[in-house]
Amino acid sequence: MPRAILCILDSVGIGGAPDADKYGDTGSNTFGHIAEWAASGKADKPDLRSGPLNVPNMDALGIGAAIQLSTGTLPPNLSATPKGGRFGVGREVSNGKDTPSGHWEIAGVPVPFDWGYFPQTEPTFPPDLIEEFIARAKLPGILGDKHASGTTIIAxxxxxxxxxxxxxxxxxxxSVFQIAAHEAHFGLDRLYEICQIAFELTAPLMIGRVIARPFIGEDSASFKRTGNRRDFAIAPPEPxxxxxxxxxxxxxxxxxxxSDIYAGHGVTHKMKGTGLPQLFDKTLDAMEMADDNAFIMTNFVDFDSEYGHRRDVPGYAAALEYFDSRLPELISKLRPDDLLVLSADHGNDPTWQGTDHTREQVPILVFSPSLSQGEIGIRTTFADIGESIARWLGLAPGRHGKSFL
Structure with a gap:
């Protein structure tokens, strides 16, 4: 009986979407620009990685061909001729370039509303919101109250x-309200408690997520965010x-x-992990445990949080190469009728201005030992990914996408 494994390479976009100009992202191309920088030597970091981008396994599945289909240009050291599986391009119909929008649409539910956002002013948050938050959470006050990079503001x-x-x-x-506090001095449970209060207060504003950002260390030089992040998210509007x-x-x-992105809805087994190695290990563990007709979905967040937002091109390149190096392990564990899909939820071009997501098209790489090779074209909604997996698992069709299988 079939199973499906969906790996979301968080922020690994492959070229500006048709409406990228609305977001100031025309010309962005996360994967392509990283490949160009690597080939030029700009992304060399001797203690981390060097030389042209080396991702032979993703390339065999069609990443080079997908980028060429998306942008019309083949990046350096990638091939236009896949060796197996099917490849294509995903185009988002939901507004924005947020994590929930991309993930919900991938799972068959485009976002039917506009998210709320906080203005780029300082202070940023509405005074009455902060006043009520401080009162309900019994806090002595807050720090920050501005737009910022998480690691920078913690330091x-x-x-x-x-x-x-x-x-x-x-x-x-x-569309986020983020709260950082020390795991020991402030307390992890206490951080989750105040985040729940903040979520209740921001939900009417259609703020997509309140994110708990715990950190450890005793001074600015040693502070480090931990894997105990938790997202308090608005639930999808339909199954x-x-x-x-x-x-x-x-x-x-x-x-x-x-699980956090979908507010726990539809989840039977929740598995947390920190860092690409552990998340990959957890995915392999799930494949060992999963029964017939199981659906396994992993978000590889480090591409976005550790390298995209920090505009770290060498780090991003090394992360792509690490993920690629472990793909053979995953493929070797596929049963004859298992389906593997690699995709992304948005872009976060580390060569682009600013530190935020980029409105990009995403790769769709599909492989199964029982699936023929081919191109699936440019899909007009991410929902086609979810509907294709639904068909593979024998589920009834949904309302918003069409299967490419």
Whole structure:
């Protein structure tokens, strides 16, 4: 009986979407620009990686061909001729370039509304929102109250947060309210508690997520975010692929931040992990445990959080090469009728201006030992990914996409 494994390479876009100009992202191309920088030597970092981008396994599945289909240009050291599986391009219909929008649409449910966003002013948050948050959470106050990079603002305000007991509140161009606090001095459970309060207060504003950002260390030089991040998210407006497979009596393995993104809906097995190696290991573990008709979905967040937002081209290149190096392990564990899909939820071009997501098309790489090779073209909605997996698993068609299988 078939199973499906969907790996979301968070932020690995392959060229600006047709409406990228609305977002200031015309010309962005996460994967392509990383390949160009690597070939030029600009992404060399001797202690990390060097030379042209080396991703032979993704290339064999069609990443080069998908980028060429998306942009009309083949990046250096990639091939236009895949050696197996099917390849194509995903185009998002939901507004924005947020994590929930991309993931929900991938799972068959495009976002039917506009997210709320905080203005790029300082202070950023509405005063009445912060006043009520402080009162309900019984806090001495907050720090931050601005747009910021998470690692930067923790380095800036972490020591004061430990000293005063005030959490650090910040946002980005995405629809988020983020709260950072020290795991030990402030307390992890306490951080989750105040994030739940913040979520209740921001939900009417259609803020997609409140994100708990715990960190450890005793000074700005040693602060480090931990894997105990938790996203408090608005639930999808209708059943996603996860719900549909669960309701059919099948297993749904949510690895990494997947369960948080879908507000826990449709999940039968929740598996957390920190870092690409652990997330890959968890995916392999799930494949060992999964029954017939199981759906396994993993978000590989490091591409986005560690390298895209930080505009770290060498780090991003090394991460892509690491993921590629482990693909043979995953493929070797596929049963004859298993389906593997690699895709992304948006872009985050580390060569682009700013530190935020980029509105891009995404790769769709599809492989099964029982699937013929071919091209699936440019899909007009990410929902085609979910509907194709639904068909593979024998589920009834949904309302928003069409299967390419």
């Amino acid at each position: 800036e305000l972490g020591e004061e947060s430990i000293r005063t007991g005030k959490p650090i509140c910040y946002t980005s161009i995405d 996603t692929l996860l719900d549909r497979n669960q309701q059919a009596g099948n297993q749904v393995y949510a690895i990494g931040k997947i």
